Amino acid sequence: MKLTLEPTDRFQRIDGAYCRIWTEATDTGVPVHAYIRCVSPQTHDAEANALFDRELRSLPVPRCEAVTYDLRFLVD
Template structure:
Protein backbone atom coordinates (compact mmCIF):
# COMPACT_ATOMS: atom_id res chain seq x y z
CA UNK A 1 0.00 0.00 0.00
CA UNK A 2 1.15 3.52 -0.74
CA UNK A 3 -0.10 6.61 1.08
CA UNK A 4 0.49 10.24 0.11
CA UNK A 5 0.49 12.62 3.10
CA UNK A 6 0.60 16.37 3.73
CA UNK A 7 1.59 18.00 7.00
CA UNK A 8 -1.05 20.03 8.84
CA UNK A 9 -0.74 22.69 11.54
CA UNK A 10 -2.54 20.52 14.12
CA UNK A 11 -0.46 18.95 16.89
CA UNK A 12 -1.86 16.63 19.56
CA UNK A 13 -0.26 14.80 22.46
CA UNK A 14 -0.22 11.01 22.41
CA UNK A 15 0.91 9.51 25.71
CA UNK A 16 2.79 12.74 26.49
CA UNK A 17 4.53 12.87 23.09
CA UNK A 18 3.64 15.65 20.60
CA UNK A 19 2.40 14.31 17.27
CA UNK A 20 1.66 16.36 14.17
CA UNK A 21 -1.40 15.23 12.21
CA UNK A 22 -0.73 14.55 8.55
CA UNK A 23 -3.61 14.05 6.09
CA UNK A 24 -3.69 12.27 2.80
CA UNK A 25 -5.03 9.37 0.79
CA UNK A 26 -4.15 5.91 -0.44
CA UNK A 27 -3.55 5.10 -4.10
CA UNK A 28 -7.19 4.04 -4.35
CA UNK A 29 -8.42 7.36 -2.90
CA UNK A 30 -9.24 6.37 0.68
CA UNK A 31 -8.81 9.40 2.97
CA UNK A 32 -6.45 8.84 5.90
CA UNK A 33 -4.72 10.78 8.64
CA UNK A 34 -1.52 9.87 10.47
CA UNK A 35 -0.12 10.96 13.82
CA UNK A 36 3.61 11.51 13.25
CA UNK A 37 5.88 11.79 16.27
CA UNK A 38 9.20 11.43 14.47
CA UNK A 39 10.52 11.56 10.93
CA UNK A 40 14.11 11.30 9.73
CA UNK A 41 16.38 10.98 6.72
CA UNK A 42 19.48 8.82 6.46
CA UNK A 43 22.39 10.33 8.38
CA UNK A 44 24.57 10.56 5.22
CA UNK A 45 21.90 12.25 3.07
CA UNK A 46 21.76 15.98 2.37
CA UNK A 47 18.63 16.88 4.34
CA UNK A 48 18.58 20.63 3.66
CA UNK A 49 15.68 20.55 1.17
CA UNK A 50 13.80 18.03 3.34
CA UNK A 51 14.16 20.31 6.38
CA UNK A 52 12.85 23.33 4.41
CA UNK A 53 9.85 21.39 3.13
CA UNK A 54 9.17 19.97 6.59
CA UNK A 55 8.43 23.52 7.80
CA UNK A 56 5.45 23.78 5.41
CA UNK A 57 2.08 23.05 7.04
CA UNK A 58 -1.46 23.53 5.80
CA UNK A 59 -4.53 24.05 7.95
CA UNK A 60 -6.19 20.75 8.88
CA UNK A 61 -9.43 19.71 7.22
CA UNK A 62 -12.64 20.21 9.15
CA UNK A 63 -12.69 16.50 10.04
CA UNK A 64 -9.20 16.53 11.54
CA UNK A 65 -9.56 19.94 13.18
CA UNK A 66 -12.56 18.62 15.08
CA UNK A 67 -10.77 15.59 16.59
CA UNK A 68 -10.79 16.17 20.35
CA UNK A 69 -7.48 15.33 22.04
CA UNK A 70 -9.33 13.18 24.59
CA UNK A 71 -10.15 10.65 21.83
CA UNK A 72 -6.50 10.04 21.03
CA UNK A 73 -5.00 7.09 22.85
Protein backbone atom coordinates in the same frame (compact mmCIF):
# COMPACT_ATOMS: atom_id res chain seq x y z
CA MET B 1 -1.30 -0.01 0.12
CA LYS B 2 0.43 3.27 -0.66
CA LEU B 3 0.01 6.62 1.07
CA THR B 4 1.04 10.07 -0.04
CA LEU B 5 0.81 12.34 3.00
CA GLU B 6 0.43 16.11 3.30
CA PRO B 7 1.27 17.85 6.59
CA THR B 8 -1.28 19.96 8.43
CA ASP B 9 -0.79 22.64 11.06
CA ARG B 10 -2.51 20.47 13.67
CA PHE B 11 -0.80 18.54 16.45
CA GLN B 12 -2.36 16.10 18.88
CA ARG B 13 -0.95 14.46 21.96
CA ILE B 14 -0.88 10.66 21.76
CA ASP B 15 0.54 8.66 24.68
CA GLY B 16 2.25 11.78 26.01
CA ALA B 17 3.94 12.77 22.75
CA TYR B 18 2.91 15.56 20.40
CA CYS B 19 2.35 14.26 16.88
CA ARG B 20 1.75 16.30 13.73
CA ILE B 21 -1.36 15.21 11.85
CA TRP B 22 -0.71 14.37 8.21
CA THR B 23 -3.65 13.71 5.89
CA GLU B 24 -4.37 12.32 2.45
CA ALA B 25 -5.79 9.09 1.05
CA THR B 26 -4.72 5.58 0.16
CA ASP B 27 -4.09 4.67 -3.45
CA THR B 28 -7.70 3.43 -3.57
CA GLY B 29 -9.11 6.73 -2.27
CA VAL B 30 -9.76 5.96 1.41
CA PRO B 31 -9.10 9.16 3.45
CA VAL B 32 -6.65 8.74 6.34
CA HIS B 33 -4.94 10.67 9.13
CA ALA B 34 -1.40 9.76 10.18
CA TYR B 35 -0.04 10.92 13.53
CA ILE B 36 3.70 11.43 13.01
CA ARG B 37 5.98 12.07 15.98
CA CYS B 38 9.24 12.53 14.10
CA VAL B 39 10.67 12.44 10.59
CA SER B 40 14.33 11.76 9.91
CA PRO B 41 16.25 11.79 6.62
CA GLN B 42 18.12 8.57 6.01
CA THR B 43 21.26 9.93 4.36
CA HIS B 44 24.63 11.39 5.31
CA ASP B 45 24.67 13.67 2.24
CA ALA B 46 25.04 17.22 3.61
CA GLU B 47 23.27 18.79 0.63
CA ALA B 48 20.29 16.44 0.91
CA ASN B 49 20.09 17.04 4.68
CA ALA B 50 20.15 20.82 4.16
CA LEU B 51 17.33 20.54 1.59
CA PHE B 52 15.33 18.34 3.98
CA ASP B 53 15.84 20.86 6.80
CA ARG B 54 14.58 23.73 4.60
CA GLU B 55 11.52 21.73 3.55
CA LEU B 56 10.80 20.72 7.14
CA ARG B 57 10.99 24.34 8.33
CA SER B 58 8.55 25.40 5.60
CA LEU B 59 5.74 23.20 7.01
CA PRO B 60 2.65 24.99 8.35
CA VAL B 61 3.13 26.61 11.77
CA PRO B 62 1.90 24.13 14.39
CA ARG B 63 -1.20 24.62 16.49
CA CYS B 64 -2.13 22.24 19.29
CA GLU B 65 -5.59 20.92 19.94
CA ALA B 66 -6.79 19.80 23.35
CA VAL B 67 -7.51 16.21 22.33
CA THR B 68 -5.66 13.09 23.43
CA TYR B 69 -5.97 9.50 22.32
CA ASP B 70 -5.19 6.43 24.33
CA LEU B 71 -3.39 3.90 22.10
CA ARG B 72 -5.65 1.14 23.43
CA PHE B 73 -8.44 2.64 21.28
CA LEU B 74 -6.44 2.62 18.02
CA VAL B 75 -6.48 -0.34 15.67
CA ASP B 76 -3.10 -1.49 14.40
